[in-house]
Amino acid sequence: MLGRVFGKRAARLEWTDIFVYSLGALIVGVVIVGSIMTIQKGTYGARQWFDLVLFGLTLGSIYSLIALGYTLVYGILRMINFAHSEVFMSGPYAAYYLAISLAASGLVAENPALALLMIIGFAMIVSTLIAITVERLAYRPLRHAPTLVPLITAIGASFVLQYTFRGFFGPAIKVYPEFPILEQKIILGEFQVTSLQIFVIVIAALMMLGLHLFVQYTKVGKAMRAVAEDRETAALMGINVNRIIVTTFALGGALAGAAGVLFILVFNQVTFYMGFYPGVKAFTAAVLGGIGNIPGAMLGGIFLGVIESLGPNLILDGLGIPAPNQLKDALAFVMLVLVLILRPAGILGERLTEKKA
């Protein structure tokens, strides 16, 4: 990016570019100064840092799973599926009812692994169904409409889903039953890991591995890549584009449903509006990694999770800002804005500011 500015377009360096880059430099400067000051102050020991990084990895692997949904859909349709955050919410929301009935029947106590798998599986099914329904009812009729039209529809669909869940199941916050198996602590020398964190990271890694294998080595995965490359040519090659699009939404939905349950296992509460922040952050993660790029989304998610977990303590604390954790969402948004402005192609790269069509 910098090379582009100073090389090919050096002659057209405008005052707005200078403004943007100095803004970026200012933020990066604040980050560096804040980090140095925090480390010098030495409020946190190695153990706290380890905990923060581990929490960041846990959160980040969840963001990665959601980000994959954005990236898959964007890769094929060149549209941001704004309703994806509600797809993420709907699975664990519906699975809550399964979870409490399983807890009541005693299965959670007897065979927690089976219970957890059932809950995750159910959430994946519900999220998949919701994702497919939204695609069928709201997006498919608008496939050839001007860009803003599907985006506005997606925003509308997102609100419809949120308030449908609120209307159907009530506005109260719902709390998942407890899983004692996930609360065990594993001591590694000075550090300590909970079984929940291992569970989340392992499940997320398995899902991502599964997706990778699916996309790379199955016939449908190959077709998906072909459609992402060039929809018309793929259609001419005999690929049923509509079916591939539905498959993509289904895959993204399934991953989001699983991510939703993992998210609830970490934070315990289900609400109809819980999708918004994780959704926007996962989108940031997708952009961070280069949208449309599958390994990029995984990487971006982990990166964002760690930043969000470390950032407030590392950067803001040193600057003497009170209650830095209040600003962790703001930090994620600053990351988003910064990435889109300074490196819109993301870490692993994908052209996106220019129209690809």
Place this chain on the structure above:
Amino acid sequence: MTTQPSWTATLRLGLIGGIVTLYLILVGMVEAFSHRDIIGGVIDMGRVLVFVSFYLTGYFALRRLHSAETNPRELIGRTALAGLANAALVVALLIFFTLVPGVRAIFVSASPALVGLLTFGQGIVFGSVLILLIGAALGASVGALQNVPAYWRTSLITAIFWTIIIGILQELLVITFRNSVGFLTSLLFASTGLSLIGTILVFTVVFTGAYVNARRGDEFRARFQELPTTKQQWITRGIFVFLILLLLSLPMVLGLFFSEVLVNVGLFVLMGLGLNIVVGFAGLLDLGYVAFFAIGAYVTALLTTTSTEIVFAGGWPFWAALPVAIAASAIGGALLGIPVLKIRGDYLAIVTLGFGEIIRLLFLSDFLKPWFGGSRGIELIPKPFIGSFELEGPQQLYYLILAGCLIVAFISLRLKSSRIGRAWVAMREDEDVAGAMGIHLVRTKLMAFAMGAMFAGIGGAIFASKLAIIYPHSFKLDTSINVLALIIIGGMGSIPGVIVGALALVGLPEIFREFADFRLLIYGIVLVLMMLVRPQGLWPEARRKLELEEIKEPEAGAVGK
């Protein structure tokens, strides 16, 4: 000849209608609306909602048919079938609710009260039969009405529509007009909803009016056309003056409550006109628009407040703070615009959403609490004065908002066809081509952001002094979506559309309190349905209407982009 859709297709349509009805029931609308009577003790709004669904199913079934070629009996039979299928699903739901009482633990609206409501308190067996009969009858009525002359049909539907509306408004109308025309309100209305006499009266009056209009309206319009031009001008001018006088006298006529509603509508008109410049004219989808509203409100609050908890409390009068607030919003708009100059479409939406949230989170944080008051916000904001006259309540503030709206609408109107306005439209259509034609993209974009932000800033300033206290919670994403929804329902780029949209999306929910819970649900539905069915909006801008028609036509043949 085109073939008729099969009877199964009609049945399927009825079942889709039934799913819609079930949705309305499960999401809680029917129950929530049932607390408002339309005709006292006879029928409430919740049931009317279900009945409207039955009727509309019949209507859509009819539209699929080639009614001119179908014999009247088949028409009635088919629409009745659609209504019956719709009602059958409702009955199935009711039986399910009665047989499986545990379902209430999942669906909060599955209460015995709801079952009682839908079965008219007649018990599940008799009630179900009743619903099926009503469904079939309402469906059949569509087919039957097809056989009467059109003027009859429209007059009848208009009369029913207005009877329902006036019934819903009972409470407000009674409060507003009790003191001026008390004899009329006590005649028309029962303690809830219309009285029986009132129903008959309203129905007859509206029916007669609509009937006369349908039969003789053309005649009157033709006679108006025949008048000499000067006379026509006088009549239109008279209507114009009458409208102005009406606008000026509204708060006095309508009283406190409606003035409050109008003030809120006005605030959204201001924001809508601003966002209309950014989204409608320039085609830049801004989801963090509420940030500029917030900047306007916070600057006004800071400069005028007399609170001692804020470090920098100005204690200025409103009129001194207003220009500063407007300037601050405009500068904020331009500053936020610079980084996003090169970002397009979807990404712009997300970045602006991010900006909006950052601004709100900063206002909310403990970090900036000494300056902005954190989650407690800023208190003790004085009201505006004109001389020594305080604009204390909504009835006075109305004039301030009205003046603001008129000025902003006038500016928008002039901007639209000005050089910069045309540059915006060119940029909306194709940025690269616009740039190649010599439009200065940076300046044009920043102008759009600054102008839009400025209008929102005016709204924010008035908002702050109206409420006398502001919190960060008033400036959530929901407000941005609300403004977006209203310009989309009105028609992007259309100035009268903004006013229509604000009246529909802000005014209606305030008048029907039962809507409040479903407000965002309805906005979502509006956004989706408008995009699917009528992307040009209710009151479209002429140019955009043409574009959308152009896009639709070649779609069938063109495979490429």
